Amino acid sequence: MSEDRLSRVFAALADPTRRDLVARLASADATVGELAAPYDVSLQAVSKHLKVLEDAGLVSRESRRAPVRLEAEVFDLMTKWIERYQQQAEKRYQRLDALLAEMQESTSPRESSREEDAS
Amino acid sequence: MSEDRLSRVFAALADPTRRDLVARLASADATVGELAAPYDVSLQAVSKHLKVLEDAGLVSRESRRAPVRLEAEVFDLMTKWIERYQQQAEKRYQRLDALLAEMQESTSPRESSREEDAS
DNA sequence: GGCATTGTCAACCATTTGGTTGAGTAACTT
DNA sequence: AAGTTACTCAACCAAATGGTTGACAATGCC
Structure with missing residues (x-):
């Protein structure tokens, strides 16, 4: 119960039924029965x-039988x-790519085109 | 075990320790021990x-003692x-806002002008 | 007020989860 | 080949999860 917000949000969305509820509430508010x-x-x-x-802050209601509505702000979190x-x-991958390209160049100078092979 | 991909991903990230592992792997690959x-x-x-x-596809390894690395593509899912x-x-909220603004205009024309506290 | 409808609470059950310890396996080192 | 190091598997445990049914509470309608 004392879980942090993000954990509750992810846990809430880990269930297919709950994701479906969210999906449906995205297009229209609805009561519990509906x-x-x-x-x-x-x-x-x-x-x-x-x-x-609701505990995850993904959904809210004004009163007991009021329609449930999606709280879109939580998605930002x-x-x-x-x-x-x-x-x-x-x-990191970009850097890695760059590094690999560099290594490629220095270990096979044939590939490094025309200028500066003179090391 | 036969959960769908998205459920596994969300469930995996619902744990703070696992989110921390992901956070750390985002800056550098590391072995299990590290x-x-x-x-x-x-x-x-x-x-x-x-x-x-790993089962959620968030992380992978070439072999047993090889460094674990983050699979960034899953985030797209x-x-x-x-x-x-x-x-x-x-x-929906934009539409609702528009609707409310419209109603506001037609039902309380008093408010629609600048300042008429004269009542 | 009284009744029906709508939703929640409580108790229970099976399964899953996150942790433990102990034993086993795979990979480097020498 | 042997020994150490790094990791996983297995069995177990307590707590959490997703479901059930039955009783209760609150709202809306006569």
Whole structure:
């Protein structure tokens, strides 16, 4: 329960049913009953799933029977985390590519085109 | 075990230790032992975490003692999923904002001019 | 107020998860 | 070839997860 925000968000989206709920809520708000209808599980189970999404801040409701709505801001938290390491990793690969290219050049000077083979 | 890819990826990142492993691997490849060193848990526990990351396709290794490396492509899978619903949701809110603005205009024309506190 | 509908809470169950320790295997070193 | 080092596998454990059913609470309608 005392998990950090990001852990709760990722954990919430690790379940296909919950991802489907999010997907559906992205196109329209809906009540618990409406949301539960298509699935082959009890209403209580869906209610639990919604609680997980709510605890993760992905979803909110004004009152008990009010329609559930998606909180789009939380997505930013994820994309920021992801992009950070994605970019970092990509940069590394670029550097690696550069390094490999360099090594290629210096170990096989034949390839290094016309000028400066004179080392 | 027969979970879909996206579920495995999100589940893998739902753990703070595993997110930290990913963060560290984004700046440099490292062996299991190196990765395990900073944490207060057994090497076996970290080995298990790495297996989870590997099963999710977030990480790979050429052989047993080879350095672990981050597979940056998997991030695309996540960002695509996220962006899709994020954008969808944002569009809805824009439409809602427009609708509310419209209603505001037609139902309370008093407010639509600059300053008429004269009531 | 009374009743039906809608949703949540509680208790329970099976499975998964994250950790442990101990034993085994694979790979370098000499 | 033998020994050390690095890692994984297996068995086990406690806690969390996703599901169930049954009882309860809150809202909307007569």
